Amino acid sequence: MILLYALASIALINCCYYLLFSKFAFASPSEIVSKKCYPVSVIICAKNEAENLSENIPFILSQEYPDFELILINDASSDNTFDIMEQIAKNDARVKLVNVKNNEAFWGNKKYALTLGIKKSLNKRMLFTDADCKPASNQWLREMSGLLDTNTQIVLGYGAYQKHKSMLNSLIRFETLLTAIQYFAYAKAGIPYMGVGRNLAYTSKLYYDNNGFMSHIQLPSGDDDLFVNETATSKNTAICYSEESFTISKPKTTFKSWITQKRRHITTAKFYKPKHKIALGLYYATNLLFWLLLPVCFALTSWKITLLILAFRLLVQYIIMGKAAQKLKENNLIPFIPFLELFLIWVQLSIFIFNSSAKPTRWK
Incomplete structure (x- = not known):
């Protein structure tokens, strides 16, 4: 017994x-998106992502939003990522570039590159995604940034993965689903603890008031979850889960590459509160x-x-x-x-x- x-x-x-x-x-979509379109900076940090940038940036630039800039950060790529960025910027004045060279103190550290990109940003509201992500709709920017206001300084979004018929794909999407259920539920309960960099918005005020990523700058990951874990409260955090607010990413296609990615992500959890x-x-x-x-x-x-x-x-x-x-x-x-x-x-x-x-x- x-x-x-x-x-x-x-x-x-x-x-x-x-x-x-x-x-x-069982939550009802109570978060109210602002009807006023404040200026927003969309920030993407890319390392060896030439193909993904060519494919996904047009979805960013075609957002139905009147006032935004796109900050593209080349994080010391070894392919033609920066060439693609220059071509994109040449054709659209809303695009600004940051070309990061390897730094001995911060070599291979995405947070260093993101810091330079954030400093380049002109707007108080910032929306982050990755080079291998595309918005699920042309309302993504409006849905995510529309929740940012004087009180709400962090918006947690959902970063979905493309659907394919395979065991690995189902496992990747299930793990992503479970993670999202947890961070959305904890946020609804007033104890937010993380977000994902594939779909995350916060204000420059929050960033600078908390000295950016300095408390964990030495760690190779955590620009999203550790920053949220450090700065999010029951009063300054909202969630956004309308289908129009999703981003969609390409999933890993081999167990080895996915396990490598998960190993890197899991190392940050021990630094949570x-x-x-x-x-x-x-x-x-x-x-x-x-x-x-x-x-x-x-x-x-x-x-x-x-x-x-x-x-x-x-x-x-x-x-x-x-x-x-x-x-x-x-x-x-x-x-x-x-x-x-x-x-x-x-x-x-x-x-x-x-x-x-x-x-x-x-x-x-």
């Missing part, structure tokens, strides 16, 4: 997290323990009670995560949620083990 009590307790903790996620899953680390760590740990303990309970205890506990957890999970997935237009992932969760848990555990012995040091 002790095993069953343990399994039931862990499942209850899991369901408490799902109830937290319901703050986003303690309350966030505890909450996120407990969520992962209880998910892992549930799936480890489940087969043991089936083998050594009452399979009927074990099945009942599993069914209850899955029901709560499907209702809440399914609703959230519908909000973020990831409907085709819903039938596979528990299988993708189980697979993702083992991938994350493997990454944690790998990172314990060797950590990635560059953002690209």
Whole structure:
């Protein structure tokens, strides 16, 4: 019976997290987009992204927004990225360029390049995305920047991935969905902890009042999540999840490249505020323990009670995560949620083990 009590307790903790996620899953779109179009700076930092820039920048420049500039930052690329940037700037006066050379103190550090780009910006409102992203609509800029005002200084958006028929693609999109559900739900609960650089807006005032990225400038990643973790509060943060506000990125096409990317991202989590680390760590740990303990309970205890506990957890999970997935237009992932969760848990555990012995040091 002790095993069953343990399994039931862990499942209850899991369901408490799902109830937290319901703050986003069942939220009504109450955020009001300003009808006034304030000047905005769109900032993109690119390293060896010539092809993606050629493909995606036209979607940025075709936004239905009357007053914005586009800051393109070449972060010491070794391909013809800067040539493409110059060609784009030649054809559109709204485009401004920053060409970053390697610096011994900040070599390979995206934050150094972003800092130079932000300093080039003329506007108080800044919207960030990546070179391999394109807006889902021509209303992206209006939707994201329209929430920035005197009180709201950070807007968290959703960075989706293109859909393909493969196990890897489903796993990438599920991990992205789960991450978004968490940071949206935590923000709705008044405890924002991260955002993604593929779709993130904040004010220059917030940036300069907090000395930019200086508290974590030595780390190769975290220009998005660590900055948000440091500066976001219950009063200055809003979320934007309308379909028109999404960005869409090209996903990795091999497990090796995706794992490398995830290894770099995960290294920043240990620098989150303690309350966030505890909450996120407990969520992962209880998910892992549930799936480890489940087969043991089936083998050594009452399979009927074990099945009942599993069914209850899955029901709560499907209702809440399914609703959230519908909000973020990831409907085709819903039938596979528990299988993708189980697979993702083992991938994350493997990454944690790998990172314990060797950590990635560059953002690209």
